[in-house]
Amino acid sequence: MTGKPAILVYDTLLAHIVRRLETHFDIVFAKRNAPPAISPEDAARIRGAAIYGRFGAEWIDILPNLEIISHFGVGYDGVDCAAAARRGIVVTNTPEVLNDEVADSTLGLLLSTIHRSFAAENWLRSGNWLKSACPLAPLSLKGRTVGLYGLGRIGLEIAHRLEPFKVKIAYHTRSVRDDVGYDYYPSLLELATAVDTLICIVPGTADTHKSVNAAVFSALGSNGVFISVGRGSSVDEDALVTALETGTIAAAGLDVFYDEPNVPERLMALDNAVLWPHVASATVPTRNAMGDLVVDNIIHWFADGKVLTPVPETPAPKV
Ligand code: NAP
Ligand code: 8YV
Numbered sequence: 001m002t003g004k005p006a007i008l009v010y011d012t013l014l015a016h017i018v019r020r021l022e023t024h025f026d027i028v029f030a031k032r033n034a035p036p037a038i039s040p041e042d043a044a045r046i047r048g049a050a051i052y053g054r055f056g057a058e059w060i061d062i063l064p065n066l067e068i069i070s071h072f073g074v075g076y077d078g079v080d081c082a083a084a085a086r087r088g089i090v091v092t093n094t095p096e097v098l099n100d101e102v103a104d105s106t107l108g109l110l111l112s113t114i115h116r117s118f119a120a121e122n123w124l125r126s127g128n129w130l131k132s133a134c135p136l137a138p139l140s141l142k143g144r145t146v147g148l149y150g151l152g153r154i155g156l157e158i159a160h161r162l163e164p165f166k167v168k169i170a171y172h173t174r175s176v177r178d179d180v181g182y183d184y185y186p187s188l189l190e191l192a193t194a195v196d197t198l199i200c201i202v203p204g205t206a207d208t209h210k211s212v213n214a215a216v217f218s219a220l221g222s223n224g225v226f227i228s229v230g231r232g233s234s235v236d237e238d239a240l241v242t243a244l245e246t247g248t249i250a251a252a253g254l255d256v257f258y259d260e261p262n263v264p265e266r267l268m269a270l271d272n273a274v275l276w277p278h279v280a281s282a283t284v285p286t287r288n289a290m291g292d293l294v295v296d297n298i299i300h301w302f303a304d305g306k307v308l309t310p311v312p313e314t315p316a317p318k319v
Pocket of ligand 1: 074076095096098151152153172173201202203205207230279280281282
């Protein structure tokens with residue numbers, strides 16, 4: 001022990017983060033998605049945590065001197081912010097630095113889903129092209145109306161990227177925005193009824209939990225395309241699979257799932273679904289930028305008691 005503040009770090013966190021943290025702090029590694037396994041001595045000396053995904057009361061309650069939880073990712077639905085707030089612990093996340101990457105990925109997922117790029121490449125790689133032309137993609141982006149469920153930092157970047165594709169754009173959020181000209185719908189069902197393409201980019205919360213359900217898919221319709229890049233918890237995944245199997249909707253492109261990394265076999269068997277392993281922000285430059293924000297929040301906290309990006313549930317002095 002060096003007398004430096006001790007930081008608990010999930011063992012699968014980006015190496016870039018660990019390298020930077022090691023120069024300033026003592027590191028105590030912990031297994032992610034496993035019950036806490038830490039000595040009482042280490043638990044007592046830990047003052048910060050660099051984590052991602054789940055970090056619940058089972059961790060917070062055994063770290064008596066924890067001051068900051070720095071989450072790698074803008075969505076921090078796995079962190080028990082209520083438990084942190086009760087203890088006066090600040091939680092930080094990594095907003096803004098990934099907006100463009102996720103928006104770019106979303107357009108890629110949308111186009112891959114509509115043009116069935118995966119099927120076309122498989123057609124070539126399997127040698128079928130030597131025998132016959134690749135089957136036509138049944139759908140096109142041309143003439144579509146795209147609804148955004150969520151129009152925040154990332155949703156707005158997605159909308160801006162959609163404009164050159166000459167599609168109509170609409171959205172549903174809890175409060176209407178006065179800085180955009182897109183059609184607003186006060187409910188998700190009304191939005192789904194009005195569009196043929198739905199992009200989910202809302203946080204995982206109690207309100208959004210399984211909000212994209214069978215009624216929404218029915219309203220989206222048989223020419224419907226569903227793109228999921230927010231949280232899998234916002235989607236009734238059984239209803240989605242059934243909608244794809246029965247032709248209630250035409251296709252889906254999914255970057256997030258209800259029980260990651262587990263994906264239902266019924267979904268894996270479908271040829272009208274594009275499935276990505278939660279990679280919308282997964283490029284080296286963007287993940288390094290996210291990682292820098294994780295580290296800089298911790299460095300600032302111990303240097304001057306301020307942070308760059310506190311979450312709303314645990315307000316703290318900002319740099
Ligand atoms: P943000 O700026 O906070 O935007 C969230 C948007 O969702 C806002 O427009 C908000 O508007 C809307 N919203 C929230 N709750 C709602 C509800 N119950 N009903 C309708 N609309 C609701 O967040 P962001 O930075 O854009 O990120 C959004 C989410 O994307 C993150 O929380 C994360 O879960 C996910 N994400 C996924 C990836 C990936 O790799 N796939 C990467 C980054 C982020 P109102 O407050 O007006 O309702
Ligand atoms: C990351 C994300 O994959 O930022 C988010 O909310 O979903 C992605 O950028 C994830 O948070 C890292 O676990």
